[in-house]
Amino acid sequence: MDATCERLEVAAKPVEVIGAQQGITKSGSESIDASMQVELIEAYNSVVFKQTGRVATGNKATILPLEGQVVLEGDAVVTDAKGKVTGHRMTLFQGQRRAIVEGDRASGKRATMTLPEMKPKAQ
Secondary structure: OEEEOOEEEEEEEEEEEEOOOOOEEEEOOEEEEEEEEEEEEEEEEEEEEEEOOEEEEEEEEEEEOOOOEEEEEEEEEEEEOOEEEEEEEEEEEOOOOEEEEEOEOOOOEOOEEEOOOOOOOOO
């Protein structure tokens, strides 16, 4: 996946891995490897995610890697060969091929889905 935006913030916390195979020696054969675990990524302004056959855009994106979710907000749009979905907020679930699409209650703007033209069956 390729991602572009104007501003990106990443929140990570150190995770200690104790083992004799990696890291800095603490005492004797025990060692500590200070690794980082990404908890949250926030992308702002002109957010574009490109995946094979699919493009998602929005004004803000919150990526929750531990939960396997991406939340697009502000004119969220996902387009692929099968159609286009738009909404104020869209929650995409990794590996589940599903999403929750919400309209904007304050403005009354509804979520929409546009499907490609269906050709009639030959008789």
